[in-house]
Amino acid sequence: MESQYVYQKKRADFGRHPLFFDRMAEIQVDIDTNEDDRDDYMVRNPVHAGVQAVVQLSEHYANTDTFETSTKHINHVEGGWPKDINAADMEATSRFRKKTEKDENYSKTIISLGERVEKVIRQNNAIDIYEEYFTDAGIIPTVDEPPRVSTVNLFRDPAGKGARSAINIAWHPDGGKHAAVSYGSVGFQKSLKDLESYVWNVENSKKPLITLRPRSSVLCMEYNPKDSNIILGGQFSGQVCIWDLRKNSPAPTDITAAEVSHRDPCHSALWIQSKTGTDFFSSSTDGTVKWWDTRKLSEPVEELILDPTKQLNPNAALGAICLEYEPTMPTKFMVGTEQGTIIICNRKGKTPADKIAALYQSYSGPVNTIARNPLYPKMFLTVGEWTNRIWSEDIRDSAIVTMKNSRYHTAAARWSPTRPAVFFTAKSDGSIDIWDLMVKQAQPTLNINVSDAPLCSMRVTDNGNLVAAGDRNGNVTLLSLNDALTELQKDEKAFCNFLFERETRREKVLEARNRELRLKEKQKNKPKIVEEDTQEEPTDDPLTDIATELSTVLAAEKKKHPLLERQFSFEIDQPVEDDEEEPQAE
Template identity: 25%
Template sequence: MSARRAEIEAKRAKLAELRRAREERARKMQEGAAAGTRTSPGASGATQSIDELLASLLPPTAPAAKSDTPPNEAAAPFKEASPGAQDVLPRKEAPAPPAPTETAHTDVRAPWEAAAQGPTLEETSSRAPERILYSKEVQTDPALELSASGTETLAGDEEAAASQERCAAELAKPETPMLQASAPVSDDFTQFVQTKSMIMERILDEPYDVLTDYTHVPEERDESAHASIQLVRTFDNDTWLSTRSVTDIDWSAKHPELVVAAYNRKRVLAHEDDHDGLVAVWNMHVRERPEFVFSAPTDVVSVLASPFHPHLIVGGTYSGQVLLWDTRHRDVPVQRTPLAFAAHGATTHAAPVYSLRMIGSAHAHQLVSASMDGVVCTWSLDMLARPQESLVLRNPLHPRSAEVSVTSLDVAPHDTSRFLVATEEGNLFSAQRFDRAGVQAGLDTSRVYVGHSAPVTRLECHPAPVHAGSLAQGLSGLFLTTSMDWTTALWRMDATPSSSSATSSTYHYPHANPRIATSQRTNPLAFRTGSQMPTWSAVTPLVRLENQHDYVMDARWHPQHPAVFAQVDASGQLDVYHMANSLDRPLLSVQTPSARALNRVAWDKRGTLPEHGTAVAQRLATGGVDGCVHVYEVAEPHVTPRGEADWTAMAHALQQAPPL
């Protein structure tokens, strides 16, 4: 390295010397031009100027020699040659040039021009060739070399000088590591990039035909020629959702293009930042990634998009906590309910929360949650530290345990003080939230809805509008249930008990399977003689749908059409029923691409708010064990309501149904 530095320093010194020589030549040229302009014009002036130049070129003569030039001109000493011509051989004495005439051409050159011209051909040929040696340390071209004719390349000088200066500057810098740590990226910049990239993805995903011919009148389309149901979108992401399952699905009411999906934990947490539970908000206009991702400390088994606050999302967890996320904040919950051991005296959930319902209006609403331990709580979204109301459901008629394992809950659409619960053993109950005259809060054990022989997976009341006609009011109180016994049942809340069902004098408590419940051998604790037992009555379903392929995991009513509902099962099948057309066969049926078990299904909420106008819900979102959210679109003629005609057709179909 020291030899390298010495080499560079020598070249820099040589370059400095060359610059000084160049400046000296320029200065002398300027002086010569100024002297030429000071001489007077005419023949005598030209002759005098030529004599001066010749005297400057010729060496001084002996004192005895006579010359025609003036004494002061002849005595002028020989001018110093340019530093650039130091290596030129000594010049021989040249004879005096002839007197200048008008026809003879005189070679008039300045001394610096003569020096720059270099040696003659004979002198050049007599010189030994210069040897150029290269060392292993320096493999660059020299900064400046004299050409064979002795001329200097000024352009090459400048480039070489710049190159050497850059080289010297690099060596002068302190040694630094090749890889330097990049500057930390701020959170604001990261959020800006994510937001703007999401907007660009929405714009690029918009289906718009740039070749549309607006001068052409399209032909009338045949509705029967189009597919009745088709897959329009599949949401999946291996980064967050690998080995996760979809546990619940809901749609946003304010933004119908947003679908919310809840996920359980991964089988194996591959990274330290993997969360046990996730909630992803997918946008129909963005294919590759979710709009928002929220984390949870444990599995999220139920999710609800608030219909009154478009930026709030509520989730029920496997540990019993209810979490609240806000799209305007980070991915962590902004509020959460306390665990059972830290409830400050109030009863809260200590088991998985599988049911969440929002009741009330935009100005006065509450959240109702139910867990597997039989606890039903009412919360205010402004404060989740303590429930406003807490109700523990007990069934004293049960022969083995009074605890009620609630798998699903729904509130009556026109009476928020009354709700229905589905249990793990397959029975359904009606319950009261408040004490009334002669009726205590809790389960109504006088009526038991018996019809399923396995755990009930979904209970949903019919969304009959308040302003419906008289026929619709006559069919109010309908609710739908699905079960793992491969059946779907339609019930009426205020139906009269079945005349064929056994009374309380025959057996004590109706199990899901009547054959087990009415046999003293299989249910000995149910037969108790010699004591007064409360009376009860069994209510059977209006219609039972048994044309299923596997466990029926979920069913949802269409938000506008009174006779349409969709259901999914564990075989990956999606069925859409139209009860006015058939009670036995589905109207539409489709298999998911993966043919994996489906856990949840949900209709979008277009048309549920006044700002939606006359829009009709056509999209169905399904999710299952493969972690994918499949969105299907149903043809509009199948889901467009026709008013009283739909209610009339549905009432006629229910009357024609065979009795159970």
């Protein structure tokens, strides 16, 4: 049944403003109950009803304008250079620029464009854009913040505490988001069952981002600077392997053949600046350095034997522990050996002997790390035994700066990429020393206790704000540096330039003085040798012959034992005065 009620209104009242007023309730419809349905009615007990235990909200809508989004891409080529030219390589850009300037079309284009831009250039030159308008206001003093280091995260080896050591760390080239860590044993001939290495996300320390399973323990790892999906690894077996992270496989994508690889463990492998980005070189304690191409790992491209005598004798080669390569000097590299010698090599030498350019005798033990200063490439830092030294390529006899010996062994060292006066050293007591040459030179500016176990490795990000340190128990500690340790300080470049030049000049003066003293002493001893070589004519008298033979033996013994003839001098490279009387032979 449909209920209807008709509201009646006159035509004249249409559109009139309504006047509402209160009125009593009226019954419009009254429907009687149906008696036939009463028998079908049943009382339900209990009654199940749903209750919403939240705030009741009314349904509402709002009319808003639709915001449409779209995804667009742009192809940006840095600096306008061709794809095969690396904008960071000064030699490649200079060579390409000279080649372009010789083109006839280039000269014609420059002449035609010069007429168009001449007016604009004159307008720009009419205004001094470097004028300072507030010279009288003074400089706002900056707040000197003390150096501070804080722990960000801790990454534990999934194999278990103490099973392996974090022996190498490699940062992702695009920033400090990912870090590849290789694990192994530093014990003598200690075999491991767990050979995995991991790629960690710095924000997640619970689980590795990627697991890498090599055939042998990995001693070193490096990201490809041109393709961050490629990781290079040097193995304990002497082989070198490549991982392509895009294939989602823990096994190496490619590996060098055992018969052409190193005979001893490969301790260091680095990528080389090239157009293709596929070239790298590796070193081992077997005394060889080998160059490879990832497109053909069946055999090395080139090989160098680290023989200091330049005779290319494998038996006399020095075992390599670490490598150092600067992309701005693509043909030069440095090798630190286990005998304590630093070798500077030039790959473009005409003969294999010419490739060994210079030798530096730095330590009596292995050279653990070599690092060039990012602002002054001729200055490099070395770490070995219990001390740190700064060298100049122009001085080969001694280091220009030698730090005080530490009580603990130093395992690794790195320069700060943003501050040329700051470097970091990792020690066997589980701490990191931060050296700031602008503040102190005799002792570290800051000492940070990182772990209870000895540190094995350390690496700094390219922006210099994060430091990762690995210890003997397989833990990797991530440290964050404040602005006092990452931002370039006032007059820091001038200070470093003055310091390095002063120490280099001082060492050159000392070297020249020592050379002069050695020459004088050689000339002073020359007449004695002539007198001793002068022999009297033989005589028939036997007593005379015995006396002559006795004097010859005594002279030879004096040469073997200088203490019989002179006082022992503790001053190095100082001439010994001959004023004292010679001891009489009894």
